[in-house]
Amino acid sequence: MKILIIEDTKSLAKTLADIIQESGGTADIVLDGISGLEYARSSIYDAIVLDVMLPGMDGFQILNQIRKEKVNTPVLMLTAKSEVKDRVHGLNIGADYYLTKPFEIAEFSACLNAILRRKDSGVNDVIQFGDLSLSPASHEVTCCGRSIRLNSKEYELLRLLILNKNNIVSKELILSKIWGYDSDATDNNLEAYVSFLRRKLHLLSSKVAICVVRKVGYYLEEKV
Amino acid sequence: MKILIIEDTKSLAKTLADIIQESGGTADIVLDGISGLEYARSSIYDAIVLDVMLPGMDGFQILNQIRKEKVNTPVLMLTAKSEVKDRVHGLNIGADYYLTKPFEIAEFSACLNAILRRKDSGVNDVIQFGDLSLSPASHEVTCCGRSIRLNSKEYELLRLLILNKNNIVSKELILSKIWGYDSDATDNNLEAYVSFLRRKLHLLSSKVAICVVRKVGYYLEEKV
DNA sequence: ATAAATTTTAAGAGTAATTTCAGCTTTATT
DNA sequence: AATAAAGCTGAAATTACTCTTAAAATTTAT
Numbered sequence: 001m002k003i004l005i006i007e008d009t010k011s012l013a014k015t016l017a018d019i020i021q022e023s024g025g026t027a028d029i030v031l032d033g034i035s036g037l038e039y040a041r042s043s044i045y046d047a048i049v050l051d052v053m054l055p056g057m058d059g060f061q062i063l064n065q066i067r068k069e070k071v072n073t074p075v076l077m078l079t080a081k082s083e084v085k086d087r088v089h090g091l092n093i094g095a096d097y098y099l100t101k102p103f104e105i106a107e108f109s110a111c112l113n114a115i116l117r118r119k120d121s122g123v124n125d126v127i128q129f130g131d132l133s134l135s136p137a138s139h140e141v142t143c144c145g146r147s148i149r150l151n152s153k154e155y156e157l158l159r160l161l162i163l164n165k166n167n168i169v170s171k172e173l174i175l176s177k178i179w180g181y182d183s184d185a186t187d188n189n190l191e192a193y194v195s196f197l198r199r200k201l202h203l204l205s206s207k208v209a210i211c212v213v214r215k216v217g218y219y220l221e222e223k224v
Numbered sequence: 225m226k227i228l229i230i231e232d233t234k235s236l237a238k239t240l241a242d243i244i245q246e247s248g249g250t251a252d253i254v255l256d257g258i259s260g261l262e263y264a265r266s267s268i269y270d271a272i273v274l275d276v277m278l279p280g281m282d283g284f285q286i287l288n289q290i291r292k293e294k295v296n297t298p299v300l301m302l303t304a305k306s307e308v309k310d311r312v313h314g315l316n317i318g319a320d321y322y323l324t325k326p327f328e329i330a331e332f333s334a335c336l337n338a339i340l341r342r343k344d345s346g347v348n349d350v351i352q353f354g355d356l357s358l359s360p361a362s363h364e365v366t367c368c369g370r371s372i373r374l375n376s377k378e379y380e381l382l383r384l385l386i387l388n389k390n391n392i393v394s395k396e397l398i399l400s401k402i403w404g405y406d407s408d409a410t411d412n413n414l415e416a417y418v419s420f421l422r423r424k425l426h427l428l429s430s431k432v433a434i435c436v437v438r439k440v441g442y443y444l445e446e447k448v
Numbered sequence: 449a450t451a452a453a454t455t456t457t458a459a460g461a462g463t464a465a466t467t468t469c470a471g472c473t474t475t476a477t478t
Numbered sequence: 479a480a481t482a483a484a485g486c487t488g489a490a491a492t493t494a495c496t497c498t499t500a501a502a503a504t505t506t507a508t
Contacts, residue, residue, distance in 0.1 A: 168361065168363060216376055
């Protein structure tokens, strides 16, 4: 379970991250709006906890933008103001829940769980594309009853591609998400893994293909 | 980050351009209102710094005109007069920020950053022209339900033409934007890509045509 | 410590993107 | 109408990106 926390009050962000960790997830913290948007864009998170008042760019703008870009990660908004008008606005532009500060830890957990449940994108939920289903619990990919176990890089690569279905995932993004921001991995590392993954999909006789857009990145397609 | 500076006081324009360059951007300087409007029309800039008093055509007129033409590049207005009336007028006709001369460099930077952030330039938004829509996420152009994927140069070319809808995009600009400032690509390279793109639009039976203005450049037009 | 699995590296083959070029078409000018 | 200049387009040539594979290096598990 990977949660993105966009919140400029460090202490609060830290507390929320701890809560998430205690229940077995991981959290990335971002302290300003600009970086917040950047992180939120990648669909790798299971949920986003989003403060309204932020330096750089406010929560509404971030939410608006990512929804416009068809990123549908569930969003839990936090706000100090409890005006009905704001609440309505937030929900209208695609927030999944609106929590007014201050709040109890229990309430926060409950909300987060609720929105994770609703979107059924929790950690242990199987994600699917075409005839493939990918099980986070076992790192196995299944197609028509047969399964193959993926190693962790193969798994993350396929997960990233499925979460961004219908979109090209840039090589840059893949490298930074899977190998890490500061890694010196080259395109060739990624190419090798694409090749490994293709072979496994082939072994399963899947109809899903990993397609390349030269100079840009990869995307999944279902063959007819 | 590309900024257009429309300001007739050369020294000031130069200083602002330097500030922008120091923070990693590039700036084009234009010294009079008429050319200012011409440049501002192309939507390729991330922001415009616009002086009010200019030879040829004043800042208000330029702003008025480009907003009328649906160019929504963020605009930071500079003025010597600090009358509330002017300020209100500027903001009403679509300025994003109003800065009174003289101002501190820090203040200028802050304002510019603020307006850049606010609009966030929408890099990932789907853009449209006529019956075409172009999706940055998938590099696909869609027309009446059918889609074709474009390779990276075709995509960039179409994107540039759509962003500059209703304006002629000079061959020079296209070459420098897509092939790079220092590339030795010739007009014929561009012609070849125009040809590729036309073929794909034809395959989609789009009503959009890529028209040429001899010796100048290309623009999009919707056939009737 | 050894074996097994994973990850990286490297090189050659394969393929799509890009450039080049020649011949043709269109437009402008006299 | 003739001529020149500019643009278009299809085919061939070239370039650069990607794929695949095998082997080396590293990490993890036993």
